[in-house]
Amino acid sequence: MDFKDNVVILTGASTGIGEAMAYELARQGACLVLAARNVARLEEVAAACRARGGRALVAPTDVTDEEECRELVERTVAEYGRLDTLINNAGLSMWMKLEDVADLSTLEYLMRVNYFGSLYCTYYALPHLKRSRGRIVAIASVAARTGIPTRTGYSASKHAMVGFFESLRIEVEDDGISVTISFPDFVASGMHTRSLGADGQPLGHNPLQVDKIMTSEECARLTLAGAAARKRQVVMSNRSRFGQWLKLIAPGAVDRIAKRAIAKGK
Numbered sequence: 059m060d061f062k063d064n065v066v067i068l069t070g071a072s073t074g075i076g077e078a079m080a081y082e083l084a085r086q087g088a089c090l091v092l093a094a095r096n097v098a099r100l101e102e103v104a105a106a107c108r109a110r111g112g113r114a115l116v117a118p119t120d121v122t123d124e125e126e127c128r129e130l131v132e133r134t135v136a137e138y139g140r141l142d143t144l145i146n147n148a149g150l151s152m153w154m155k156l157e158d159v160a161d162l163s164t165l166e167y168l169m170r171v172n173y174f175g176s177l178y179c180t181y182y183a184l185p186h187l188k189r190s191r192g193r194i195v196a197i198a199s200v201a202a203r204t205g206i207p208t209r210t211g212y213s214a215s216k217h218a219m220v221g222f223f224e225s226l227r228i229e230v231e232d233d234g235i236s237v238t239i240s241f242p243d244f245v246a247s248g249m250h251t252r253s254l255g256a257d258g259q260p261l262g263h264n265p266l267q268v269d270k271i272m273t274s275e276e277c278a279r280l281t282l283a284g285a286a287a288r289k290r291q292v293v294m295s296n297r298s299r300f301g302q303w304l305k306l307i308a309p310g311a312v313d314r315i316a317k318r319a320i321a322k323g324k
């Protein structure tokens with residue numbers, strides 16, 4: 059029950075890994091602020107959190123809007139009086155080769171959601187996290203450590219997140235704030251169906267073998283355990299653990315593993 063009475067802002071809480079983290083945090087008795095754009099879904103998640111024993115406030119937020127991120131933090135502190143944990147989870151992916159991209163604004167948008175969204179929330183949360191000697195969690199991806207075909211813009215935005223949070227970790231260490239970066243491999247969620255295709259629209263189908271990949275619940279559990287222990291990082295699959303070392307001695311082999319994973323959808 060590491061998050062009992064812990065005041066947590068969770069972005070991307072309306073579905074997928076964020077929804078699963080919301081339920082695990084609620085079970086532990088956290089005071090949640092659930093942020094995303096789909097308010098109806100957030101209300102459903104909030105009700106399910108309350109049924110599990112947590113407190114839950116719905117905060118409609120588009121993380122690409124700096125002012126909305128500032129308001130998210132202000133509302134949290136107005137409601138609960140403090141902030142203990144910020145989980146930057148809201149994210150969006152892509153599934154297309156660069157040469158097929160019709161409009162480059164699609165790749166800019168990925169950067170705005172995945173990188174700038176995390177930056178805005180973290181910037182406004184920082185003074186409150188200093189006071190509580192709190193926790194920052196960033197949901198990155200294996201694509202934040204290595205290149206993945208069909209993911210140029212996504213991988214770039216997740217590499218940016220990691221550079222940002224690894225630098226910030228050093229800045230805030232003496233304030234007692236921990237920064238935990240999570241590196242999920244493929245996870246079963248709606249993200250792949252929502253991934254942007256060549257026309258900038260959601261793909262509309264999931265090319266992955268859903269029964270062969272990690273569940274959102276398992277990803278949420280591992281991430282929160284790492285955050286509770288104030289770990290630097292949570293690396294989830296054997297192939298990503300192995301890949302970190304292999305990349306030092308045989309980077310071409312890691313490229314081939316990434317290519318095969320996309321081709322096989324697992």
Ligand SMILES: NC(=O)c1ccc[n+]([C@@H]2O[C@H](COP(=O)([O-])OP(=O)(O)OC[C@H]3O[C@@H](n4cnc5c(N)ncnc54)[C@H](OP(=O)(O)O)[C@@H]3O)[C@@H](O)[C@H]2O)c1
Nearest residue numbers: 070072073074075094095096120121148149199245247249
């Ligand atoms: N699934 C995987 O295989 C996988 C692997 C590695 C890393 N990840 C990372 O894990 C995180 C969660 O992904 P998921 O798999 O749970 O995907 P998901 O099911 O598509 O959920 C994404 C969440 O982000 C929110 N979101 C998207 N754009 C937003 C915006 N502009 N403002 C606020 N919220 C926004 C969505 O809510 P609304 O649409 O309601 O705004 C939703 O709650 C992401 O950062 C993703 O990159 C996922």
